[in-house]
Amino acid sequence: MNTVLVLGGYGGFGARLSRRLSEDGWRVLVAGRSFAKAKRLAAELPGAEPLVADRNADLTPLLRQHRPLLLIDAAGPFQGSGYRVAEACIAERVHYIDLADARAFVCAIGDLDERARAAGVAVISGASSVPALSGAVLAELARGMDKVRSVAMSICASNQVTAGASVATAILSYVGKPFRVWKGGMWQEGIGWRRLRRDVYAVEGRRPLRRWVALADVPDYELVPESLPGRPSVIFRAGPEAAFQVFGLWLLSWLVSWGWVDSLTGLSRWLLPLQRLTTGRVSGRSAMAVEVKGICRGVPTIRRWTLVAEDGCGPEVPTLAAQLLARDIRQGLLPVGARPAGDLLRVASFRELFAALSIKDEITTTRYEPLYRRILGQGLDRLPGPVRAMHDAIGDGGAAGTATVVRGKSGPARLIGAVMRFPPEGTHRVHVTFEEENGAERWTRRFSDRSFSSAMSQQGKFLVERFGPLRFFFSLLPDSSGLKMVMAKWSLLGIPLPLSLAPRSLASETGVEGAFHFDVSITLPLIGLIVHYKGRLALDSTEPRMSPAPAMN
Missing domain, CATH: 3.30.360.10 (Dihydrodipicolinate Reductase; domain 2)
Incomplete structure (x- = not known):
């Protein structure tokens, strides 16, 4: 019978894992700082044994005494923790698994890879839900x-x-x-x-x-x-x-x-x-x-x-990966070395355990049909490649480039620009992030260290761009040279406002030499220029070309 030592073996997740390992035929050493708690759980498991162990202490004597095939650390916390337990296992040629979800701890476990390979053991971090x-x-x-x-x-x-x-x-x-x-x-x-x-x-x-x-x-x-x-x-x-x-x-x-x-x-x-x-x-x-x-x-x-x-x-779910990996170790199926657990298991293996729960x-x-394609239909296909690629969006994307910004000089123009977080005048490095969710898109434009964002959605034939309580309704005019956006109406808190008082927004997008070019000018009646920014964004040339989504039956 193979032996497994479970640190934190009587804890919230550790107790569940200890029971699962016992059901799989392991001889379980239930370990932790409280002998009384370890003893109570061990009494419920066939052949189990309670041990006093502290993951922050030297575990070498314990490993030498009991010679487990595998140690599983279910104690934690792993945030800010070192690899003292894993290193002791490597030194004593004991396989190691933990239930860590601490980002730095899991991602750096590969630093132990060379030593784990030399010792002929598997060192696996992150055997949990993530x-x-x-x-x-x-x-x-x-x-x-x-x-x-x-x-x-x-x-x-x-x-x-x-x-x-x-x-x-x-x-x-x-x-x-x-x-x-x-x-x-x-x-x-x-x-x-x-x-x-x-x-x-x-x-x-x-x-x-x-x-x-x-x-x-x-x-x-x-x-x-x-x-x-x-x-x-x-x-x-x-x-x-x-x-x-x-x-x-x-x-x-x-x-x-x-x-x-x-x-x-x-x-x-x-x-x-x-x-x-x-x-x-x-x-x-x-x-x-x-x-x-x-x-x-x-x-x-x-x-x-x-x-x-x-x-x-x-609460059984975070323990299942460790159970599955323990099975692989016992059967000699898990390669030696140190690595995160993210690519070691298959969904089908988890489903076998789900069936009993x-x-x-x-x-x-x-x-999915992207926002601009829903509005433009086949008109999107007439756009230059870089413009089409920018708007054939799903999920998340981004593009980077440069831009020049001119700001209005009057007091009201400066105040409005500050409230809207428009970038200062000058030349900037630009990064644009767009996020698509539930059919809408949020565009965040970062000019050097200043950013502003807007949310875009569809209402009938219009593209609606929202800045806080303001909504601007645009007609989209595509042709082979690019895309123009013409404001049709606007509203504040859902209340329609006179178009004569609306900001004058001239926005165009073109595709030149494989890059996306933009030119946006915003003015207000009686105030004049608020902001004018234009520039170019480099797109990923390896972006797969998307076809219109076929109709669902």
């Missing part, structure tokens, strides 16, 4: 795609199982903190627990879940762009069942961003009592979703994987 399960799902969703443009993931957990101290510390470590997010073909800044949204999780035969989730920091931000064709943008959100908790952490995140507190990790010991006080009625339902948008055989395509877990089965997952595929 990046192990998410990586398996992404490989399935991206199969056959020419290019993946964006990846959006989210997890919502039931409050039926409360977070332990390690999980609380992990979450609070990034709330209100900046971290890198790959968007629009460049690294941009995200803030932990911002960008709240309400996601819907639906699979056939189950009641949909609607939960609030917020931006979370995970290893997938680093791993996914390099693993899929097209270097897609990545966004990951997470949240508990109770909306009150999501919004409470969102409010606290501002204290960190404003510098009033350095970090919220000191609140970790209060998070569990607070969760118990604010949980209220719980459903025992959890969910996870992964969505990719890209080009498949020339057609804009959206593929979405959704998992819904009921009857309190959600109240868990259902499914994949849906839909074809």
